[in-house]
């Protein structure tokens with residue numbers, strides 16, 4: 001049995017349009033399903049807890065996938081994704097087609113692949129956990145009116161870039177202590193720390209280009225000691241992962257990470273605000289089955 005969770009609001013209404021296409025395709029193929037529509041933030045987590053087995057299909061963006069995965073903790077129920085958000089970074093990382101019918105066919109015929117998850121303060125994340133500047137940007141994007149109208153003209157990803165420049169004007173780097181697999185380090189003037197299971201966030205920025213979501217490790221990117229101008233100059237490189245060779249960018253790899261900071265830093269996971277520092281993150285290997 002297929003249980004379909006639809007966030008009609010994802011991609012500023014793209015979810016509703018994609019659901020119509022998927023519904024038609026399922027009817028044509030005479031496939032049985034049960035559909036659930038999310039009515040509010042975190043509703044997808046509650047819906048998943050009511051579903052017993054079968055396959056869960058998510059029509060939504062990374063935020064909806066994040067909520068679904070947090071309802072699944074401990075269960076091995078396979079999850080299929082039909083991308084309908086503005087960023088769709090998880091779908092991009094797994095090469096899931098952006099075309100709804102193709103994504104559906106892949107679920108109906110596809111085989112399962114096991115994917116790691118990052119755990120932070122009792123929450124699960126599949127793409128990237130972002131700390132500091134990133135957290136502030138995620139907060140700004142989620143509150144942004146421009147994301148809505150940019151989605152309408154199919155430029156939703158641009159809202160991340162606009163928010164980066166908005167936050168850049170006022171953000172103050174802080175000092176941190178980071179421990180990766182027992183190795184403790186103090187780093188001053190830190191803009192951001194990204195802890196990645198997969199390479200992309202914010203609509204295709206390859207912040208940790210070598211992250212592999214099934215190797216049992218997380219890849220970290222720490223940006224520190226940069227002036228505002230240097231940050232602006234280095235920023236375009238992130239779309240192709242070229243920032244990693246910048247002298248003010250430190251790349252690390254590990255399984256257990258602890259971060260504390262001189263001033264609290266906002267933390268997001270999969271683009272959803274999770275809390276603030278201090279945080280502890282670890283990775284659970286192959287905890288999720290994606291179909």
Ligand SMILES: Nc1ncnc2c1ncn2[C@@H]1O[C@H](COP(=O)(O)OP(=O)(O)OP(=O)(O)O)[C@@H](O)[C@H]1O
Pocket residue numbers: 007008009010011012038039040041042043060061062063064065067084085086087088089271272
């Ligand atoms: N009925 C609803 N009304 C308002 N918000 C909702 C509703 N259902 C779910 N949500 C919220 O919508 C938010 C955005 O969803 P989602 O992340 O899937 O789309 P997106 O932001 O367009 O895509 P992406 O994260 O890939 O950029 C989620 O935080 C979710 O909690």
